[in-house]
Amino acid sequence: MNHSSNDPDSEPNEPLRYLSKDEAAALETELLSDYRFGQQQLIEIWGHACAVAIAKAFPLGTLAKKQPTVLVVCGPDQNGSVGLVCARHLRIFEYEPTIFYPKRSPQTLHQDFTVQCEKMDIPFLSYLPAEVQLINDAYNLVIDAILGPEADHTDVREPYSSILATLKQIKIPIVSVDVPSGWDADEPGTDGINPEVLISLTVPKRCAASFPGKHFLVGRFLPYDIQKKYELNLPEYPGTDCLIQL
């Protein structure tokens, strides 16, 4: 057997495909039902790799502030749990994450990820300062783990609409998980937040096709058959790395 790391039969020069949100949702459903991956397992893989990507984009020694502070803003669903796992691994990597998680999921799965962070003594904010200067001064960067590709960008409700209004004004870098919150996953955002770094989970979505910042792909576990079915033409991850910069 001699093949590229991702799809034995793909032509090496086929371009990477950016999936629509419907395709991305179908792929994830297939992973969970047919391939029997678990949500807990996938969220752990993604959250860990997000922390590695953040450490690569913003190494400890290069941060603007003396303390390696990071604000992780978590939404109510899966994207938020990826943020929680990411915060936990950032703590392990010696960053100082603070979590803002305004609406906690009632699901045990998400609650477990929350307890894991609490037990790591990661502080949780009870509200987000409305004064953006306070955020700029306190943190080196903000991780946007608020809304995923499934969110309806035309109908962002409170508290997330206010949070996004604040994040649009901050001066420190934003790292978005999977899809910048408030963007339609199917097209680049025009008046939403403006992340410096985007971390695509498993497959890049259409909105990332012309992303001007640093773009990482994480989630190196996708079975070859499903890569082929969706004609992903993923690039090769180097060595045993869990991420690739596109």
Place this chain on the structure above:
Amino acid sequence: MNHSSNDPDSEPNEPLRYLSKDEAAALETELLSDYRFGQQQLIEIWGHACAVAIAKAFPLGTLAKKQPTVLVVCGPDQNGSVGLVCARHLRIFEYEPTIFYPKRSPQTLHQDFTVQCEKMDIPFLSYLPAEVQLINDAYNLVIDAILGPEADHTDVREPYSSILATLKQIKIPIVSVDVPSGWDADEPGTDGINPEVLISLTVPKRCAASFPGKHFLVGRFLPYDIQKKYELNLPEYPGTDCLIQL
């Protein structure tokens, strides 16, 4: 905050502690109940990191045989599922794992990990060749993910007693996951299998204290409080690495 990566209050020169099997079991119970880690989550973390350790100890370009074949022998419980996850990531890293999993667990958790391997087209052997030369010729190495620290080494039953008898005779390197199968977790084995590489999961057990081969520690997620409670004095993992060679 300025502290070592593992325990802010430990003296840097305190020696690493090797836990008894009772301590290791208590620590794991605490992780699952108090810290609300999930078994699926931990098995994924461990299995992935085992594959990274194997790729580090036996890089693709250095294998004795033309094909990067690896035989992964999986036991009936958690250690076996770590082996399944390890095999899946080895496949992602372009090795060619083959799995021997003689007694499949009836638990959904373990079955899901099995299906994930089957769906990656990883072959499963229906029996282990009794002729050791066939194993020596077909594979570059054997991963022993058979028995964990909880197993009673004085009462290893079939099919595992025959498998261990075969593995004692093979000439290719063995990599053991957590505890070499057939050893007492509390003391070095004398007449068991003789692995070249040992991968300790989360904390090293007493049997590893004088292990003469390559010894990796994986499972970089342990909350600082629990590290302190068990006075582990873990060494610092470099950068964002998921493993450390002891």
